Amino acid sequence: xxxxEQSPPDLxxxxxxxxxxxxxxSDSVNNLQWFHQNPWGQLINLFYIPSGTKQNGRLSxxxxxxxxxxLLYISSSQTTDSGVYFCAxxxxxxxxxxxxxxxxxxxxxx
Amino acid sequence: xxxVIQSPRHEVTEMGQEVTLRCKPISGHNxxxxxxxxxxxxxxxxxxxxNNVPIDDSGMPEDRFxxxxxxxxxxxxxxxxxxxxxxxxxxxxxxxxGLGGNTQYFGPGxxxxxx
Numbered sequence: 001x002x003x004x005e006q007s008p009p010d011l012x013x014x015x016x017x018x019x020x021x022x023x024x025x026s027d028s029v030n031n032l033q034w035f036h037q038n039p040w041g042q043l044i045n046l047f048y049i050p051s052g053t054k055q056n057g058r059l060s061x062x063x064x065x066x067x068x069x070x071l072l073y074i075s076s077s078q079t080t081d082s083g084v085y086f087c088a089x090x091x092x093x094x095x096x097x098x099x100x101x102x103x104x105x106x107x108x109x110x
Numbered sequence: 111x112x113x114v115i116q117s118p119r120h121e122v123t124e125m126g127q128e129v130t131l132r133c134k135p136i137s138g139h140n141x142x143x144x145x146x147x148x149x150x151x152x153x154x155x156x157x158x159x160x161n162n163v164p165i166d167d168s169g170m171p172e173d174r175f176x177x178x179x180x181x182x183x184x185x186x187x188x189x190x191x192x193x194x195x196x197x198x199x200x201x202x203x204x205x206x207x208g209l210g211g212n213t214q215y216f217g218p219g220x221x222x223x224x225x
Contacts (some may be wrong), residue, residue, distance in 0.1 A: 041218075098155070098214060
């Protein structure tokens with residue numbers, strides 16, 4: 001199946017800082033999703049972004065499908081941004097089997 | 111619209127007992143997924159239903175696990191008998207192949223502890 005790698009594995013931020021999370025995937029994708037798993041364990045959809053750029057408030061994401069990577073930008077981070085951010089890829093040949101990366105654990109300190 | 115609904119949210123049981131987890135997908139979604147999340151293995155797909163029919167159950171760990179989808183608005187995941195190594199968070203997700211490109215929406219999860 002498709003391999004998904006995320007970096008960095010851990011990130012510690014001071015409140016108000018900006019950061020970039022990266023997701024590399026090994027093959028063509030039909031879809032690419034970013035999730036935030038909050039400290040209560042809920043998996044929250046942030047973006048579906050097979051290509052291009054999208055923005056939602058302080059978060060934005062860019063996927064360059066031809067180069068097989070996606071970036072998640074967090075601007076003006078807040079303590080509520082803490083949690084684990086997962087990238088998940090839906091391969092072109094098997095359009096239901098999401099492959100998850102290992103996640104980036106983000107800690108935002110006040 | 112309500113999101114994916116799962117129950118119970120927490121379940122503590124003893125080894126050997128039967129456990130049933132429940133899921134109500136988002137109305138209008140025709141695909142349903144059961145996932146398991148552990149520290150060691152991350153998020154794993156257990157089973158995928160499309161239009162209430164099981165399509166891929168290759169992720170179901172063993173015969174102790176079974177899943178059903180009797181109608182478009184309800185699914186169950188059953189573990190019988192349960193074992194301590196089944197302790198994990200179980201997520202249900204649903205999707206629809208529309209403009210969202212099979213975007214999967216996850217429920218809040220059921221945290222299962224088997225003693």
